Amino acid sequence: MKMFITGATGFVGQAVTASAMESGLNVRAVVRPASNAAGLKKWFDHSTFETAKVDLRDRKALVTALEGVDVVVHLAATKAGDFYSQFAGTVVATENLLLAMAEANVKNLVGVSTFSVYEYLQTKSNTVIDESAETVADIAGRDEYTETKLIQEDLYRTFGEVEGNSVVILRPGMIFGAGELWHSLLGSPLGPRFLRIGSSSTLPMTYVENCADAIVAAGERLMEQNSTVNGEVINIVDDNLPSQQEYAEMVEAVVETPKTVKVPWAVVKTVAGGMKLANKKLVGGRAKFPGIVVPDRLHARFKPLRYTNTKAKRLLGWKPAFTIAEAIKRSAEIERQQAEMTELSSDPSDA
Amino acid sequence: MPDNAKPRRMTRPLKAAVVGSGGISQEHLSFLSGKTVVAGDVSDRVKLAAVCDLSPAAAKYGATKFGAEASYTDMTKMLEQASPDVVHILTPPQSHVALVTEALASGAHVICEKPITPTSEELRKLQAVADEYDRHLLESHNYRFNSGVVAIKEMIDDGDLGDVREVEIRVTLPVTDPGGRFGDPNMPSPIHKMPAGVIHDFTTHLSYLMLHLTGDATFTKVGASWNNHSESPIFRYDNLDAIMIGSSATGPVHGRLRFESDAAPDGFTIVVRGTRGYAETDLFQPYLRAVIPRTGGGQLSPIANHIANGLELVKSGVTNVGKKIMQKGPYHGLHQMLDDTYAALVDGNEMPVTPQQMLRASMLVDQLLAEESRV
Numbered sequence: 089m090k091m092f093i094t095g096a097t098g099f100v101g102q103a104v105t106a107s108a109m110e111s112g113l114n115v116r117a118v119v120r121p122a123s124n125a126a127g128l129k130k131w132f133d134h135s136t137f138e139t140a141k142v143d144l145r146d147r148k149a150l151v152t153a154l155e156g157v158d159v160v161v162h163l164a165a166t167k168a169g170d171f172y173s174q175f176a177g178t179v180v181a182t183e184n185l186l187l188a189m190a191e192a193n194v195k196n197l198v199g200v201s202t203f204s205v206y207e208y209l210q211t212k213s214n215t216v217i218d219e220s221a222e223t224v225a226d227i228a229g230r231d232e233y234t235e236t237k238l239i240q241e242d243l244y245r246t247f248g249e250v251e252g253n254s255v256v257i258l259r260p261g262m263i264f265g266a267g268e269l270w271h272s273l274l275g276s277p278l279g280p281r282f283l284r285i286g287s288s289s290t291l292p293m294t295y296v297e298n299c300a301d302a303i304v305a306a307g308e309r310l311m312e313q314n315s316t317v318n319g320e321v322i323n324i325v326d327d328n329l330p331s332q333q334e335y336a337e338m339v340e341a342v343v344e345t346p347k348t349v350k351v352p353w354a355v356v357k358t359v360a361g362g363m364k365l366a367n368k369k370l371v372g373g374r375a376k377f378p379g380i381v382v383p384d385r386l387h388a389r390f391k392p393l394r395y396t397n398t399k400a401k402r403l404l405g406w407k408p409a410f411t412i413a414e415a416i417k418r419s420a421e422i423e424r425q426q427a428e429m430t431e432l433s434s435d436p437s438d439a
Numbered sequence: 440m441p442d443n444a445k446p447r448r449m450t451r452p453l454k455a456a457v458v459g460s461g462g463i464s465q466e467h468l469s470f471l472s473g474k475t476v477v478a479g480d481v482s483d484r485v486k487l488a489a490v491c492d493l494s495p496a497a498a499k500y501g502a503t504k505f506g507a508e509a510s511y512t513d514m515t516k517m518l519e520q521a522s523p524d525v526v527h528i529l530t531p532p533q534s535h536v537a538l539v540t541e542a543l544a545s546g547a548h549v550i551c552e553k554p555i556t557p558t559s560e561e562l563r564k565l566q567a568v569a570d571e572y573d574r575h576l577l578e579s580h581n582y583r584f585n586s587g588v589v590a591i592k593e594m595i596d597d598g599d600l601g602d603v604r605e606v607e608i609r610v611t612l613p614v615t616d617p618g619g620r621f622g623d624p625n626m627p628s629p630i631h632k633m634p635a636g637v638i639h640d641f642t643t644h645l646s647y648l649m650l651h652l653t654g655d656a657t658f659t660k661v662g663a664s665w666n667n668h669s670e671s672p673i674f675r676y677d678n679l680d681a682i683m684i685g686s687s688a689t690g691p692v693h694g695r696l697r698f699e700s701d702a703a704p705d706g707f708t709i710v711v712r713g714t715r716g717y718a719e720t721d722l723f724q725p726y727l728r729a730v731i732p733r734t735g736g737g738q739l740s741p742i743a744n745h746i747a748n749g750l751e752l753v754k755s756g757v758t759n760v761g762k763k764i765m766q767k768g769p770y771h772g773l774h775q776m777l778d779d780t781y782a783a784l785v786d787g788n789e790m791p792v793t794p795q796q797m798l799r800a801s802m803l804v805d806q807l808l809a810e811e812s813r814v
Contacts, residue, residue: 120625121624121625121626122623122624122625123625143625145626146626169618169619170462171465172461172464172465173462173620175497175500176461179494179496179497179500180494180497183494183495183496239500243496371765374765374766375764375765375766376763376764376766377764
């Protein structure tokens, strides 16, 4: 089985490539023409690994690159920049990929989405967010990433409606790992410090290697006859999810973290709610504030909710290989090794 | 008018179509859907009939978000089915000539993003097509309509600065940033293929503003240094430093145009010096500073200038914070230009950007790029 992986040089893409290779699959990793593929170097000599140097905005080149592919894992997305940059990098790129797949007669797609597409502001605290949860009710309050990922999911579904096509949509929670341990579900930078918002909310997280295993498993299940994952949406979170405080303490124990200022969730929630009300009453909702005081975005990051991975385990036969504690220690060790490598390579006496 | 022309009687509100759904489309579509602070509700003059883009998702998104009646991926089909009175061409510059010609031939007026053509020769030909079909053709000279430029022009026209002797325009933007739309080496922007490369996206602005603020000066000596300081292989140039000397109706004029990509922060500064005083503004972080003769005569004028400019800076600081929160950016000039354009179309008045102004700006760009101007 040949798996075509977009975004293969990225944080998640490298882990998915590794998982697919270790599962014995043939991998064709998409590397943008000017991208640094150093993270994939360990696979270069493997006969089951190859790269496709192509940009997803180049549809003609994509058709050629997709020849002989059985299943596509689509990870590439643009998370930074203004709305139109993200639209081009996420929506138009996905549109190109799907059109090229149709032309190249590739019919199986693992579309990787995000937990961001769920509705949080209107959802009551402590609700279980599973695959049946509502998606965003009012996009106006959410960010560009959420808006473009929602449009991307629509494209996935439209592709899946074509006779003979198979699609599974995965929605991972916050993906953490080496270099991505201290993340935005803990708070926001505030000058030289970090504003820690809340402490008891459960974190919907998945360790990058665990998540990669789930993504590869989804591709394998999709290729089975009478696949049980075709047409499904599956959330990916790890087992025994920690609270913000528990996670922060585990990370602080193994790596250097920013100095923090703690603010209770109730305080930030109330301030943001007041600002939204004032915005609506005084200027018809036209004012734009930083995301940290926009209730729709704030609730998406810090609201106390509950999560489940029952469907992922049932349909994918997946089980996270690493506990959260193990994943943190493993990530810290990788960070330490990477720092040592960087130090060695920059030491002139070593030349 | 050629035999195959399709003259139409235009009735209010005019039907508009937007072709191209890149970042600038948001500004045109916001105006057409009545969502701008400058123009507000424009439904008595224009309604958005269609959005067209090669990407079905982009066309559908633009149409849905801004309330167009339909979306298309084929401009020919859109022109036939939606029959727009005005077409906004917002595609990459290399596609302008073909798309503008087709839109004009369908009987529509055309508003086109800059640079409308790579050279003035091509602009002359395109204007001839517009004349042939008796349609208006307008290139976006949006920054001319920004409040800071309007205020300085009023000061010039009122004689506050005396006779203009020097205009300096400086744009600073990090175009070489690999994460940006110009600096991405994976699939370089089509603008890199223009004669001035990426800077061609800004030379129109620099040129029309220079001409506008110097009273349409004629520059007989031009020295332009085009550089690629970053040495990026995808860039022709990332830096321009040009000096021009000429004359206007009121005497000699010196001009200085600069584009920089490795300075910070982003800026679009304009300084106009005249025989009585000077005025300066920044279109990206707006303020207006003018040192001119004020009430009180020679003795008190310096003090009056200090007080007036201090107050102006405080006012600008407060206003800019408000604008940031209320999302009123530097594109308010574009909204004003579109508002004036539709008013002119509806009332049958002269367009706010005339063919002569477009041609002169394009000729100045040619002059900057000419071999004999290189230093």
